[in-house]
Amino acid sequence: MKRIGILTGGGDVPGLNAAIKSFVWRLGDEGHEILGLRRGWSSLLNIIPDRSADNSDWLMPLNRLNTRTIDRSGGTILHTSRVNLPSAGRSRFHHTWWAKWAGPMSAADTT
């Protein structure tokens, strides 16, 4: 059994939910675990890598039941974002677990 993550990024288009559903139904048949990462790459910035943390706002386990009807609508049930992780402004992560990593604000942060 495998544990697979899935996310949607960038602008939403009609059909994302249908793709998510068919992926889940096709793979879920074999008992794999599918974990939806919410709000695109932003999830990887906001999920706290600590077992005791509550990451439920950023994770959505997907199964046949909770994807049964999603293909009937547009948008993306996983939500999406436009964040560029290799080149992120401080405002993108100052509220996250990684704020400390960047240290105190410097002059460059305000430009």
Place this chain on the structure above:
Amino acid sequence: MGRPDERGRYDLTHAALRVLDFLRLDALVALGGDGTLTFARRLHREGVPLVAIPKTMDNDVYGTDYCLGFSTAVTRSVMFINDLRTGAGSHERFLVVELFGRNSGETCLLASYLAGVDRAILAEVPFDCEKLYCMLAQDKSENPSNYAVVAISEGATTIGGETIQTGDPDAFGNRKLGGIGGLVSDYLEKRTREKVIYQRLAYLMRSGTPDSLDQLVANNFGSLAADLLRREETARMVAVVDGRYTAVPIEIGAESNKRVDVDRFYDSENYRPKVADVMGMPMFLH
């Protein structure tokens, strides 16, 4: 401790890798367009097993004939352009319709072709406002209902001019495009001293439910991605190539950009789609 680059930006790839490790994922599936898939390729190079599903209403991801969302965007654009004809016809006005598509004229070209607009202005070919006005004036006078329609890419530019951009740059350094239709509309109003109907289709193009083609491709891309993972085949992007479902190396998207083949499908002199002699052409004409 992380340090910002000269633009005050931080590389947080290590944070993504740490979180992926924390989540104990065996593989990751990313549905996205150019921006999303660029970072997917970065993670792939860092050793993350990835499968990509291309989606963008602009159909501009290199390596696949088709991206999820394109058909619905074109279908909706054609519908709205034709709906707007009633107002333009009743009032006997020019109609300027601006379409999303960033720097790619693909959606504009296809929608223009299918809606049968009088003139189309693509992001790829700078245009002349006066020349466009003259053509539209003639189109209008030749139309029994006395109106004329021009569709224009949000990324279009006048000859020697620049794209119209507003707001602050987003995460990828892109500012919001759009407003070029307003410039054309103002020009036509000044020239004719008559009102012009100017409509930006914008988010309406990508809203709502998928049409049949997008639903079909979505279902098949989703199950194709599942099949790849079942076979432990990662570092792939699901794709349509030469009309067939397949999987291509995830790195292919980095090789090039996908743009309208202007010479082949666009009449740059007359500002019109030029689709003829389709024998042997791919289904989506590029």
